[in-house]
Amino acid sequence: MKHFEANFDGLVGPTHNYAGLSFGNVASLSNAALVSNPKAAAKQGLQKAKALADMGMVQGMLAPQERPDLYTLRRIGFSGSDANVLKQAAKEAPMLLNACCSASSMWTANAATVSPSADTRDGKLHFTPANLVDKLHRSIEPLTTGRILTATFSDPHYFHHHSHLPEHNSFGDEGAANHTRLCNEYGHAGVELFVYGQEATNPNAPKPQKYPARQTLEASMAVARLHQLEEENCVFIQQNPDVIDQGVFHNDVIAVGNQNVLFYHEQAFLNTQHKIDEIKRKLDTELYFIEVPTAKVAINDAVKSYLFNTQIITLPSGEMAIIAPTDCQENPAVFAYLNELLTLNTPIKQVLYFDVKQSMQNGGGPACLRLRVAMNEMEVAAVNQHTLMNDALFARLNLWVDKHYRDRLTTQDLADPQLIIESRTALDELTQIMKLGSVYQFQR
Numbered sequence: 001m002k003h004f005e006a007n008f009d010g011l012v013g014p015t016h017n018y019a020g021l022s023f024g025n026v027a028s029l030s031n032a033a034l035v036s037n038p039k040a041a042a043k044q045g046l047q048k049a050k051a052l053a054d055m056g057m058v059q060g061m062l063a064p065q066e067r068p069d070l071y072t073l074r075r076i077g078f079s080g081s082d083a084n085v086l087k088q089a090a091k092e093a094p095m096l097l098n099a100c101c102s103a104s105s106m107w108t109a110n111a112a113t114v115s116p117s118a119d120t121r122d123g124k125l126h127f128t129p130a131n132l133v134d135k136l137h138r139s140i141e142p143l144t145t146g147r148i149l150t151a152t153f154s155d156p157h158y159f160h161h162h163s164h165l166p167e168h169n170s171f172g173d174e175g176a177a178n179h180t181r182l183c184n185e186y187g188h189a190g191v192e193l194f195v196y197g198q199e200a201t202n203p204n205a206p207k208p209q210k211y212p213a214r215q216t217l218e219a220s221m222a223v224a225r226l227h228q229l230e231e232e233n234c235v236f237i238q239q240n241p242d243v244i245d246q247g248v249f250h251n252d253v254i255a256v257g258n259q260n261v262l263f264y265h266e267q268a269f270l271n272t273q274h275k276i277d278e279i280k281r282k283l284d285t286e287l288y289f290i291e292v293p294t295a296k297v298a299i300n301d302a303v304k305s306y307l308f309n310t311q312i313i314t315l316p317s318g319e320m321a322i323i324a325p326t327d328c329q330e331n332p333a334v335f336a337y338l339n340e341l342l343t344l345n346t347p348i349k350q351v352l353y354f355d356v357k358q359s360m361q362n363g364g365g366p367a368c369l370r371l372r373v374a375m376n377e378m379e380v381a382a383v384n385q386h387t388l389m390n391d392a393l394f395a396r397l398n399l400w401v402d403k404h405y406r407d408r409l410t411t412q413d414l415a416d417p418q419l420i421i422e423s424r425t426a427l428d429e430l431t432q433i434m435k436l437g438s439v440y441q442f443q444r
């Protein structure tokens with residue numbers, strides 16, 4: 001049977017904006033109050049997804065969430081008509097309004113953790129939506145994420161959906177951004193790497209001093225239990241707290257893996273050698289550990305360029321390619337490193353650059369925009385086929401974006417009640433295009 005690693009990219013929602021909501025995420029903070037272009041953002045994302053589909057990759061799209069989130073605004077005491085809820089919130093608590101308007105569900109690397117059927121005891125593919133408790137604007141995503149995932153991966157014969165973990169800091173969970181799977185072939189049992197920022201129940205364990213560690217060991221272990229993984233197939237690695245304090249808020253800002261390749265910065269982890277030995281013990285295949293030294297790429301350059309927030313994909317030819325943001329071309333040290341990488345005799349043979357600047361300005365690179373789902377051909381056939389990228393869906397979604405999206409949005413605009421109508425009209429049509437059913441609260 002054939003096996004694939006599919007990428008499901010988040011479609012950028014109509015309220016994409018820069019509100020500076022993510023303390024610890026350097027780009028989010030430094031670009032706060034910039035004017036965004038939701039139309040361009042959505043199109044940049046579609047271009048990348050289509051390019052991967054054109055390379056012969058299995059590529060899907062995940063629908064965005066309903067924003068403004070009027071339900072949360074009402075839950076915290078704003079009342080009256082929809083327009084009044086926005087007006088009151090804008091006046092009394094603009095930051096809370098901003099949190100309820102973020103299009104942050106576009107970063108589907110944080111939507112969930114996924115374990116392919118080759119790794120799980122029941123032979124099903126498991127999904128656990130991330131609770132994202134560390135950031136208010138993201139903590140309101142998981143329920144709808146669960147519905148969208150269930151509508152996309154709907155056949156219970158193949159797909160096992162869990163609830164998100166308890167909504168408490170002890171279980172801070174950011175999904176696949178802190179999870180990588182190494183394997184020989186996608187369809188063979190692999191080793192799942194869970195990278196966490198802190199141990200919530202051990203006050204003496206190392207943790208960052210300046211910025212939050214969003215992922216806990218307790219959350220990672222809970223996901224591994226839920227997904228019915230064998231201990232022999234899991235490695236739990238602590239992220240280096242010093243790099244979290246330098247803006248590495250998720251592991252996918254400092255490391256990325258694919259099949260038998262782990263590409264990471266020298267400073268990414270704690271106890272690196274010990275953990276590499278554990279991976280080698282647990283995965284009996286030829287492995288490539290590509291460690292990037294600080295002398296070649298400083299942490300600051302990695303964070304600015306998102307060298308590690310690249311996708312490493314295996315092309316149908318069997319060669320690997322890196323999907324990088326154009327920001328990597330613009331950073332001399334990083335560009336030089338990527339050119340050198342192609343000469344190093346690893347499976348990575350090409351680097352392809354994509355402009356995803358609208359997302360990058362909020363700290364989301366190519367890898368943040370996608371959720372990886374390794375599947376066999378029967379599982380691919382069981383996916384909701386209307387979510388899979390092809391010429392027709394690409395054309396349809398571009399028209400849909402042209403029809404419904406603004407090309408300019410400021411945080412002041414978030415109080416505009418017309419945005420509610422625009423967003424709901426767009427999403428209602430989208431659920432028909434992607435045959436998702438009534439996944440949104442306003443449809444229920």
Ligand SMILES: NCCC[C@H](NC(=O)CCC(=O)O)C(=O)O
Pocket residue numbers: 017018019020021022025028029102104107109110135138177250362363364365368
């Ligand atoms: N995986 C990339 C996630 C980026 C995301 N940025 C944001 O939410 C920024 C939103 C804003 O500031 O408007 C985050 O930090 O979780």
